[in-house]
Amino acid sequence: MSTAVALKPTQRLTGFMPLIALAALVAALTIADPDFLTQRSLIAVARTAAPLIVLAAGATLVVLCGGIDLSIAALASLSTVFLALWLPDLGGLATPAVILVAATIGAVQGVAHVLLRIPSFIVTLGGMSILSAVALVVSGAGTVRVVDDSTVRWLDLYLAGYVPMSAAMAIIVVALIAVVLKVTPLRSWISATGYSESAARLAGTPVDLVKIGAFCVSGACAGLAAVMLVSRQFSGGPTMADNLLLPAVAAIVVGGTAITGGHGSVWRSLAGALVVTLLRVGLPIVGVPSAYEQILYGAIIVVAVALTLDRSKVSTVK
Amino acid sequence: MSVPALEVRGLVKHYPGVKALDGVDLVVQQNEVLGLAGENGAGKSTLLKALVGLVAPDAGSIYVRGEPVRLRSVVDAANHGIGMVFQEQSLVPNLTAAENIVLGSEGPAVRRGVYRWEVMRRLAQEQLDKIGSPIDPLARTDSLSFADRQMVEIAKVLRIEERTQHPPVVILDEPTSVLESKEIDTLFAQIRRLREFATVIFVSHRLDEVLDVCDRVSVLRGGQSVGEVATAGAVPRELHRMMIGSTGSDDHYHENAAATVGSEQPRLSVRGLSGTTFQDISFDVAPGEIVSIVGVHGSGREDVCRALFGAEPTTAGEIRMDGKKIDLPSTRAACAAGIGYVPAERKLEGMVGAMSVAENMTLAKQQARCAGPFVAPKKQATLVDSWIRRLSIRTPGRDTAIQRLSGGNQQKVVLARWLVAGDIRLLLLDHPTRGLDIGARSEVYRLMRELAATGVATVLLADSLEEAIGMADRILVMNDGRVATEVACPNGAKPSPLDLVKEMV
Structure with a gap:
């Protein structure tokens, strides 16, 4: 039928919108300043983006389930403190230990959300506050210096001389999550839970486990992001990752994942995280005055969401 | 005969992969109850949506009392005197019946952004009186039975009368699907009363109901009008045959x-x-x-x-x-x-x-x-x-x-x-x-x-x-x-x- 054929290209296009937005942004920045597209600035973008990509990828799972995880940044901050404190004693084991602890904290929030039937927004808002406070107490309200960073420094090295290890790691994490979702029933379970929890439950989907699992992965990702931050900054700090919360949420929605749940993917969040980082890093590089930077940043985020959200899949836009 | 309340000519609507409406014709006379029958996917919902401005047809025309119209929204349709009671009840449960009835067209019930409860109650009461419903306008909607809520919906739709000098056209889409049989009787009494001053389009999957309450039934199949039946003396099987295009099985329940x-x-x-x-x-x-x-x-x-x-x-x-x-x-x-x-x-x-x-x-x-x-x-x-x-x-x-x-x-x-x-x-x-x-x-x-x-x-x-x-x-x-x-x-x-x-x- 003619209309069907006419509609298909646009539908296919929506899936690529995050990539198109990304390409458009790179093009715009290059036009604004032809020197932008240098190896140095690209490496800077990749290194800055890495922790954000990991944070956003984990939280995307929670959003796909129809919830939200506001505690990721606070959890990452706390994790940097833990890592910095444990590195002298645990050495190489400190990294897995921190990720494990962060995953557990995420899972605990998931359990609280599911068992006590409290909205995830509230649970993680409370969690954010608690975790921030714990980080302050544990760290003595100050930066914890890492004297011997030999076991985490690998993340700050470069693959083949150019590719930051942390960025490669971030992409591996995204790919891993994406592949696991693709080849197992998890994708169906998560989508069903996000689109319509009651329908999912009445089809025997382990809705509660799926949600707890999503929070657990989100926590683990926050832990990994913390490791990346420590490897770069040679220290842990109780507020080190706090300013990543809104960029992470922005990355998810700019990627086109529906905040109402069900529709989206971690690949979209990867593209979204790159857009957000490009704006952060790129606008100053091309010489936008800092006052206007925020205005542009806000405007571009809103426009990007307008472009990337696939409205045919999302019935109500809240 | 007077000019038809509503007339549809050659309405076409494509969706990707489906032709929902394929040249539908429909004539609704004033003050009649017209039944619309057809299997799922016959195009009933799309046709109704086109009549209340929710769907823009690709081709064809709609005439209201002989005048060609283009309906762009529900408000637009209401201005032409067409209103629909939706299949999924569209009332806000935690508001009163009166608030629901005036919702979206508050008029004098709101002055300087503030509710005037007495005016609103009176407005709502007027609507409820039209259908002779004893519902208290100040009752919370979620405290009402399904049937009463349906009455509130009808009362709400009847407010379109104020926007036009002509008798309104009220569309009832599957109004009986969630009602008990006693409630259905009440609804039917209301529909017969509605006919005194309005035109009604009635849609139901239960053919006996359609035959019971309607004057005439128009049958859709595959997005086309396949015929009309005067309900006097008609039997469900005849209608069913037109809907599916062949003789239905006697052994319905196998x-x-x-x-x-x-x-x-x-x-x-x-x-x-x-x-x-x-x-x-x-x-x-x-x-x-x-x-x-x-x-x-x-x-x-x-x-x-x-x-x-x-x-x-x-x-x-x-x-x-x-x-x-x-x-x-x-x-x-x-x-x-x-x-x-x-x-x-x-x-x-x-x-x-x-x-x-x-x-x-x-x-x-x-x-x-x-x-x-x-x-x-x-x-x-x-x-x-x-x-x-x-x-x-x-x-x-x-x-x-x-x-x-x-x-x-x-x-x-x-x-x-x-x-x-x-x-x-x-x-x-x-x-x-x-x-x-x-x-x-x-x-x-x-x-x-x-x-x-x-x-x-x-x-x-x-x-x-x-x-x-x-x-x-x-x-x-x-x-x-x-x-x-x-x-x-x-x-x-x-x-x-x-x-x-x-x-x-």
Whole structure:
């Protein structure tokens, strides 16, 4: 039928919108300043983006389930403190230990959300506050210096001389999550839970486990992001990752994942995280005055969401 | 004859892959009740949406009292005197009836942004008086019965009268699907009263209702008008024949295909089951048996059904499957025990609208499409396609979003969900034919018979008493949370609806 054929290209296009937005942004920045597209600035973008990509990828799972995880940044901050404190004693084991602890904290929030039937927004808002406070107490309200960073420094090295290890790691994490979702029933379970929890439950989907699992992965990702931050900054700090919360949420929605749940993917969040980082890093590089930077940043985020959200899949836009 | 209240000429509407309307013609005379009949997917909903400005037709024209109009929105349609009572009730439950009635067109009920309750009450009362409804305008909507809410909806729609000098056109889309029979009588009395000063378009899947309340019925099939019937003297079968384009089966409930009920151990055995809305429920269902639970709204039968699927907590009692005691702490446990559930609210609870036919079909029994822990795409394709063929599900493909299918085909996918793994032992069907047209109903009945023949036990909450009697081997009557009586219901010795009603109230 003619209309069907006419509609298909646009539908296919929506899936690529995050990539198109990304390409458009790179093009715009290059036009604004032809020197932008240098190896140095690209490496800077990749290194800055890495922790954000990991944070956003984990939280995307929670959003796909129809919830939200506001505690990721606070959890990452706390994790940097833990890592910095444990590195002298645990050495190489400190990294897995921190990720494990962060995953557990995420899972605990998931359990609280599911068992006590409290909205995830509230649970993680409370969690954010608690975790921030714990980080302050544990760290003595100050930066914890890492004297011997030999076991985490690998993340700050470069693959083949150019590719930051942390960025490669971030992409591996995204790919891993994406592949696991693709080849197992998890994708169906998560989508069903996000689109319509009651329908999912009445089809025997382990809705509660799926949600707890999503929070657990989100926590683990926050832990990994913390490791990346420590490897770069040679220290842990109780507020080190706090300013990543809104960029992470922005990355998810700019990627086109529906905040109402069900529709989206971690690949979209990867593209979204790159857009957000490009704006952060790129606008100053091309010489936008800092006052206007925020205005542009806000405007571009809103426009990007307008472009990337696939409205045919999302019935109500809240 | 006076100029028609509403006239539609050659209306066409394409959707991707479907031609929903293919040149529909419709004439509605003033002050008549016109029935609109047609199977799911015949184009009724699209036509109605076009009439209230929710859908822009690709071609064709709409005339209101002879004037060609282009309806761009619900407000636009209201300005032309056309209003619709929607299939899914569209009232805000925590507002009063009066607030709902004036919502969106408050007029003098709001001054400087502030409600004037007395004016609003009076405005609402005027509307309610038009249909002679005794509802208190200041009652909270969620405290009203379904039927009363429907009256509020009609009253709300009648406010369009204020926008036009002419009699309004009121469209009722499936107004009876959630009503009990007494409530339906009240509604019909209202419709007859409406005819005094308005034109009514009435849509229902129940043909007897259409014939009962309408003056004339227009039949749609495949997006085209296929004919009209004056209702005086017409019989449902004649209408049905026009809808499906051939002679309907006499054996609507496929009674000849009724399975032999296994007499050995019961498949399901419930003893003393109690929950918040039901007490001391005991009954058995044998393999291949269809047991229907009937009862009025609030009898607790829906909750019993959900409790048997682990979706509602129980406080006492035991459930045995094939003699083995089972615990149902979750829906997942019920699935694992070979129990399947088809919820009454298909769109909200039965299916995940945005997901594909294949994903919906395999949602409950993931193992059926997996090899080990991994989804096997080829296995899934073969499995889903074979069920699409077996149940003749009409869909562009297995990857089509299920919300694009018609109601009957959606329901078949939801049913197939429980069959794909071949391990189903007990099916709990909560109004499986709600909102389905007669052809789709018949197919669901046939499927139920086929499953019973393979030894699946069925608990059915039927859409009507006729359906319960037609399908069931045995009927449990529930009243106020308890089993009032049990009535055998074998072929050839079916009880009459009256026998059952006596026990229900």
